[in-house]
Amino acid sequence: MREIEFDVVVKAVKNMIMHCGTDLPQDTYMALEEAMEAEKSPVSKEVIRQILENADIAKDEKRPLCQDTGLAVFFVNVGEEVRINGGLLRDAINKGTEEGYTEGYLRASTCEPFSRANLKDTLGYNLPAIIHFDIVLGDKIDIEYAAKGGGSENVSRARVFPPAAGKDGIVEYVKEVISDAGGNPCPPITVGVGIGGTFEKACISSKHALFRDLETTNEDPEMAELEARMLHEINNLGIGAMGMGGTKTALAVHIESNPCHIASLPVSVNVQCHSSRHTHITI
Amino acid sequence: MATYTLTTPLTAEDTKQLVAGDTVLLNGTIFTARDAAHSRLVALIEAGEELPFDLEGSIIYFVGPTPPKPGDPIGSAGPTTSYRMDSFSPTMLKNGSKGMIGKGKRNQAVKDACVEYDGIYFGATGGAGALLGKQIRSAEVIAYPELGPEAVRKITVEDFPVTVVNDTKGNDIYQIGRAKYEVKA
Incomplete structure (x- = not known):
């Protein structure tokens, strides 16, 4: 032992x-750089530029x-x-x-x-x-x-669907949650989607999905495809950076899927703001 | 979309020229308050009692900063989500306040109050707390120190960057911007 x-x-x-607290993880910084490049709205582009400048100031001066x-x-x-x-x-x-x-x-x-x-x-x-x-x-x-943070947590939601809702039902639900949230959770966001398990298992899975590095793709090709579909649909909502209107509302959608009861299809949507401060260590 | 430089306290002349989407660099004194402080301030107004600061022409910043590092006036200080102040803001505007700084959408009552009392709802970039904190030159707790980060602070800002979200004509940049980029299925 x-x-x-x-x-x-x-x-x-x-x-x-x-x-x-002060150093934005590399994966988040790079995803924001790519988002700034791709963003079609000049207002949202400027917001992302400020977010990146903020990250530089925070790192250099050790400010939160x-x-x-x-x-x-x-x-x-x-x-x-x-x-x-x-x-x-x-x-x-x-x-x-x-x-x-x-x-x-x-x-x-x-x-x-x-x-x-x-x-x-x-x-x-x-x-x-x-x-x-x-x-x-x-x-x-x-x-x-x-x-x-609280702003992104406040827009997060969970629901247990009937199995017939299927992928289409889940995609619609995720869109509805993000659409209602608008600029409140500080987009461009990361969206964690927990699917299956029980009510609480779906919630915890949606939280854990936010810890995954942004540049990674889901190991399960079926879930990777669903993530890509959700990301596309979310970015079509037009919310943009800080809700100012734009084409980059989310940086990534991450799914964690679990086996579930024959009667249920639990879904949880947990949102992380653009300042996705996450890290991991092994002792 | 124009850029303006304004100094507090603001007048109706200042606010009525602004249009949703404009950039404003704010200078002068601003007061901070979040949920708990708003609840107390509005209770004082309703009881007809004196407030810890003069509301006339004031801008209220929805922020709960991090503690300052030694030698700094304040820590990181970006906006918090504004809808939680929706039930209080119309009373603040009615009693002389001319602006609010926060992030995220407001309800119709707040937008209507902006039109009725020549108020502006400004958005600052959420999550840019280090950048925004640097534009704050001084900070002093003037009421409710027991609320910690939620205490009312009198702060002095220099070229503090904000965007006009809701103007005095009822425009909303969140609705305008989103309609422009939404791709309907």
Whole structure:
């Protein structure tokens, strides 16, 4: 059984958060450059130019890319042959989150649902992190992190369709969600679509789909084709960068599909803004 | 689509010349407020009590900045989504405010209030918090410090870049822009 010190995890999580807060991942930056090139609307083109200039300033001066530095969302794959020495893995990730958000001058955005009291002085700075664990083979810990902003999360939706809805029904639903969202989620967006499983499985899959690098294609050719179809239909909506009107509303559509119950076809649409801050490490 | 440079406080003369799609570089004092602060400000207005700042000609920026790094007046400071302020904005405009800065579409009541009270809804580029924060020269919390990022701040801006989304004639750049590029099946 391999042992990893608690503090090693804390430091690794802290570092990935601080880096992600100021340095836009390469795949996102490149996708935005391509979008600026392809965009037909001069107004949207100018918006994307500002977004890229913002990324340059943030990286050079180590300023947060956006004031909404998100809730900290993690997908963690824990090898069966590894244990944490000196505490719980969940606690280490939360501690790394608190330290990363504090030392990186990122925003504390967690609050109590009804009083709206900020939790930074009670529960901890930007705590709790949202953590999805899985157990895998091996002796390593794989940690994926994304900063998930509120504007894009607020337009996300899920629905359980009857099986007869099929691909056409899902495409229409995704279009409807993105059309209603307009400029609110800060396009050009990434769209995560979770299909199948149960209600919550579809939701978690749609979230995880947003962690995939933007330049990758789906390993399943059938899903790759469906992604391309959805992307085309979304870009035909004309929403454009920040809703100003244009031809590049989405940078990518990513699907995660799961087996489901014979009676249901669950679908979840989770949206990420143009500032798709995501990264992953293996310890 | 023209570009204007304007200094706060704004007058009806300033706002009535602007058309949806125009670019404006804002200068002068602006006040920040989000959901919780709006709720308190409107409650004060309805109770006939004094506000922490003068609404006349004011621009309200919907923003909750990151904490400033040492030596900086403010952290990253891009706009938050504006619809959450829709129920409050008409009251603010009716009582003298002349503009709002945010991102995303507004409801009909806000657009109507822009027409009735010569107000403008400006859009700033969401997610460009580092770029926009650099145009803020000073920042001071003037009310509700307990709200943290949501406190009301008095900020001074220099050539702060915004786009006119809703003008005083009822135009909406989101509708105009989208209609131009939408490909109907």
